[in-house]
Amino acid sequence: MKKIIRIDLNGRPREDAVADNLLLIDYLREEVGLTSPKKGCDGGECGACTVLVDGAPRQSCLTLTVTCDGRAVETVEGLAAGGRLSPLQRAFHEHLGAQCGYCTPGMIMAATALLRCNPRPTKAQIRAALAGNICRCTGYVKIIESVEAAAEATP
Amino acid sequence: MSEPMPDFVLLRPGSLDEAVADLERHAGSRFIAGGTDLIANLRRGLVESEVLVDITGVPELSRLQLGPDGLVIGAAVTLARLAAHVEIGRRYPAVAQAAEAVAGPGHRTAATVGGNLCLDTRCLYYNQSHWWRQANSFCLKYKGDTCHVAPQGARCRAAFAGDLAPALIVHGAEVEIAGPGGRRRIALEELYRNDGAAHLTLEPGELLVAVHLPAADVLSAYAKVRVRGSIDFPLAGVAMGLAPDGGGHARLRVAITGTDSGPILLSCLDEPWAVPPDSASLARLDKLVQKQVSPMRTTTASSHYRRLAAAALARRLFSQLAARSEE
Numbered sequence: 422m423k424k425i426i427r428i429d430l431n432g433r434p435r436e437d438a439v440a441d442n443l444l445l446i447d448y449l450r451e452e453v454g455l456t457s458p459k460k461g462c463d464g465g466e467c468g469a470c471t472v473l474v475d476g477a478p479r480q481s482c483l484t485l486t487v488t489c490d491g492r493a494v495e496t497v498e499g500l501a502a503g504g505r506l507s508p509l510q511r512a513f514h515e516h517l518g519a520q521c522g523y524c525t526p527g528m529i530m531a532a533t534a535l536l537r538c539n540p541r542p543t544k545a546q547i548r549a550a551l552a553g554n555i556c557r558c559t560g561y562v563k564i565i566e567s568v569e570a571a572a573e574a575t576p
Numbered sequence: 577m578s579e580p581m582p583d584f585v586l587l588r589p590g591s592l593d594e595a596v597a598d599l600e601r602h603a604g605s606r607f608i609a610g611g612t613d614l615i616a617n618l619r620r621g622l623v624e625s626e627v628l629v630d631i632t633g634v635p636e637l638s639r640l641q642l643g644p645d646g647l648v649i650g651a652a653v654t655l656a657r658l659a660a661h662v663e664i665g666r667r668y669p670a671v672a673q674a675a676e677a678v679a680g681p682g683h684r685t686a687a688t689v690g691g692n693l694c695l696d697t698r699c700l701y702y703n704q705s706h707w708w709r710q711a712n713s714f715c716l717k718y719k720g721d722t723c724h725v726a727p728q729g730a731r732c733r734a735a736f737a738g739d740l741a742p743a744l745i746v747h748g749a750e751v752e753i754a755g756p757g758g759r760r761r762i763a764l765e766e767l768y769r770n771d772g773a774a775h776l777t778l779e780p781g782e783l784l785v786a787v788h789l790p791a792a793d794v795l796s797a798y799a800k801v802r803v804r805g806s807i808d809f810p811l812a813g814v815a816m817g818l819a820p821d822g823g824g825h826a827r828l829r830v831a832i833t834g835t836d837s838g839p840i841l842l843s844c845l846d847e848p849w850a851v852p853p854d855s856a857s858l859a860r861l862d863k864l865v866q867k868q869v870s871p872m873r874t875t876t877a878s879s880h881y882r883r884l885a886a887a888a889l890a891r892r893l894f895s896q897l898a899a900r901s902e903e
Contacts, residue, residue: 422585441586477685483615552806553680
């Protein structure tokens with residue numbers, strides 16, 4: 422069975438007919454073509470598929486698309502306004518926060534949610550905000566430094 | 577996890593009566609809220625349902641009311657919302673700490689209080705893919721006839737791993753339940769029975785509406801031991817409530833999760849305990865915990881380790897709360 426949903430995706434309104442059992446990650450990757458949310462564990466454990474729903478981090482592999490009707494969904498594709506990287510994206514690039522890069526979109530979305538409500542987080546707050554994002558390269562030191570650098574770079 | 581999502585119809589009622597009626601109308605249907613446990617279980621073939629009833633659109637289930645007489649937490653309040661409530665963290669610290677200790681931030685924004693209280697029990701032999709379980713002839717909890725943890729036993733030993741239940745129990749929580757037969761209210765500990773395959777005492781068609789807590793009258797704390805400090809379910813989790821009498825003694829209430837098929841409310845705590853505790857009374861508490869929990873080989877950590885961990889957490893919390901009671 423399908424339902425018509427209206428969502429605000431990266432700042433643009435969309436209307437789609439989606440199946441009741443369609444997961445948000447499959448909607449984003451397969452139907453819209455936004456491939457930044459990654460399937461890591463594909464079971465809600467690794468955080469590589471993290472997107473923002475109404476500004477809050479969510480595992481898109483555990484979210485039914487129809488429950489996002491009327492909400493705002495954000496992925497990494499929506500962060501670079503006018504083609505310019507966001508301060509957080511730039512910090513990940515400059516401070517080697519991305520290693521193999523697979524967990525990076527999830528890390529960036531979780532950290533984006535943190536910095537919006539807490540622009541000057543402590544190291545402990547950064548670690549807590551990224552607790553649900555697992556990096557198989559174990560590059561956490563550089564990832565946390567990147568988030569700290571983005572916070573410092575933002576006036 | 578490579579299994580596709582099974583097909584189902586999602587109903588989205590706007591009222592509690594409608595939700596209860598939807599469930600009654602469709603045989604084999606289930607309620608869904610945050611879905612953080614249920615969606616993974618649906619994909620693993622641990623749950624089958626052709627109709628899911630999404631209750632997150634029912635306004636009554638999202639109320640969070642803190643007053644002088646106590647606290648009412650709607651069943652669909654998210655763990656993130658509960659954990660972020662500063663005044664709840666001050667008056668009911670164990671509850672806020674337990675909410676904050678569940679999984680990661682991306683789960684807590686979706687996962688609900690009712691979902692955490694009704695969390696399915698977990699086991700090494702159950703939370704696996706369909707082909708893994710099939711290769712093992714399934715298990716007593718689902719589709720099989722043997723419990724691989726205790727093959728001689730007649731019941732499933734899967735462990736309940738909800739963090740919130742023990743924290744709410746030490747604060748004297750009651751749960752409000754709605755169903756085809758109307759509403760009822762029971763002590764939270766009565767929501768559970770010690771059977772991993774059927775650990776909830778909810779009748780068919782019933783759902784949790786809210787948790788009711790009396791005005792906070794204890795100092796409390798929650799702590800858990802897990803494989804990874806960032807996201808995991810508890811290998812053992814302990815909540816403690818301590819009510820000082822002002823005369824160098826205190827009453828204790830201790831509830832434990834992660835070790836049995838439902839949360840354990842520690843008994844034999846009727847006598848007042850000296851505060852601060854000496855090493856003999858910490859040893860006595862340690863022994864009480866070790867005697868009353870029954871962890872089995874349901875996790876990768878050994879059952880002996882989980883028993884010791886539960887006892888160690890209880891000792892640590894007692895010392896911490898006793899120190900706080902003297903501040």
